[in-house]
Amino acid sequence: MIGVFDSGIGGLTVVKALKRNLPNYDIIYFGDTARTPYGTKSPETVVRYAIEDAEILLQKGAQMLVVACNTASSVATDTLEERFDVPIFEVISPAVNMAVSDPKRTRVGIIGTRATVNSGVYVDKIKAIRPEMKVYSEPCPLLVPLVEEGWLKKGETRKIVKKYLHPLKLKQIDVLILGCTHYPLLKEIIQVKIGKRVKIIDSSEALSDAVTSFLHHNSDTESRLTKGGTCQFYVSDVTEQFQKIAKTILKTAVTLEHIKL
Numbered sequence: 001m002i003g004v005f006d007s008g009i010g011g012l013t014v015v016k017a018l019k020r021n022l023p024n025y026d027i028i029y030f031g032d033t034a035r036t037p038y039g040t041k042s043p044e045t046v047v048r049y050a051i052e053d054a055e056i057l058l059q060k061g062a063q064m065l066v067v068a069c070n071t072a073s074s075v076a077t078d079t080l081e082e083r084f085d086v087p088i089f090e091v092i093s094p095a096v097n098m099a100v101s102d103p104k105r106t107r108v109g110i111i112g113t114r115a116t117v118n119s120g121v122y123v124d125k126i127k128a129i130r131p132e133m134k135v136y137s138e139p140c141p142l143l144v145p146l147v148e149e150g151w152l153k154k155g156e157t158r159k160i161v162k163k164y165l166h167p168l169k170l171k172q173i174d175v176l177i178l179g180c181t182h183y184p185l186l187k188e189i190i191q192v193k194i195g196k197r198v199k200i201i202d203s204s205e206a207l208s209d210a211v212t213s214f215l216h217h218n219s220d221t222e223s224r225l226t227k228g229g230t231c232q233f234y235v236s237d238v239t240e241q242f243q244k245i246a247k248t249i250l251k252t253a254v255t256l257e258h259i260k261l
């Protein structure tokens with residue numbers, strides 16, 4: 001099974017992208033809905049939660065781990081790689097690789113939670129590959145609650161997106177990384193507000209492509225994964241909101257199983 005975890009529901013955007021690329025593989029998802037959000041918490045707390053999330057998935061039989069949460073990927077990847085002896089995919093590197101791949105694009109914008117932006121991980125990874133690139137980051141803390149409220153098309157959401165993107169527009173970015181699980185749901189509004197000529201990189205799709213390519217090239221891991229096309233969803237708190245948003249993202253109702261932390 002491919003184990004995917006997130007701070008809550010947003011990681012379902014990654015499940016959706018994985019299912020599109022790898023429909024036959026079994027997926028097991030853990031959303032830490034009891035302790036979400038991670039984006040406002042300290043790195044120490046997020047690392048502790050990420051270890052527990054990974055342990056839950058491995059105990060349930062996951063043979064590899066996909067960290068769907070940008071915040072957890074930003075601060076906990078090194079610790080997870082030290083602790084667990086399975087292939088681990090984080091969401092930052094695939095998006096960075098995509099952002100730097102076009103030599104004509106030289107000005108990158110990154111939007112994410114405060115914890116992700118404060119970690120500086122996106123900036124460091126981009127600069128390590130293309131030091132000449134200009135990189136600008138903006139935390140967008142209000143976007144997660146707006147998505148969770150289902151305010152995907154409201155005027156208020158458009159206004160807030162516009163305000164957050166304004167500094168990046170002034171910097172004339174030509175590529176924008178959506179560095180948070182929830183932002184793909186606002187992609188259309190973001191594209192309108194940032195302008196058509198800016199290439200938007202959806203980190204969930206970039207991650208799914210990286211996992212797919214890894215499996216094509218690593219038959220040892222690939223052959224160990226079970227392939228029944230199933231999807232199991234575990235959460236640390238069962239809420240109506242999760243069911244609602246899961247339906248918005250996956251376009252189908254899901255059955256949630258509760259895990260007491």
Ligand code: DGL
Nearest residue numbers: 007037038039070071181
């Ligand atoms: N999943 C988080 C991320 O991608 C967003 C929600 C949260 O703050 O927990 O950064």
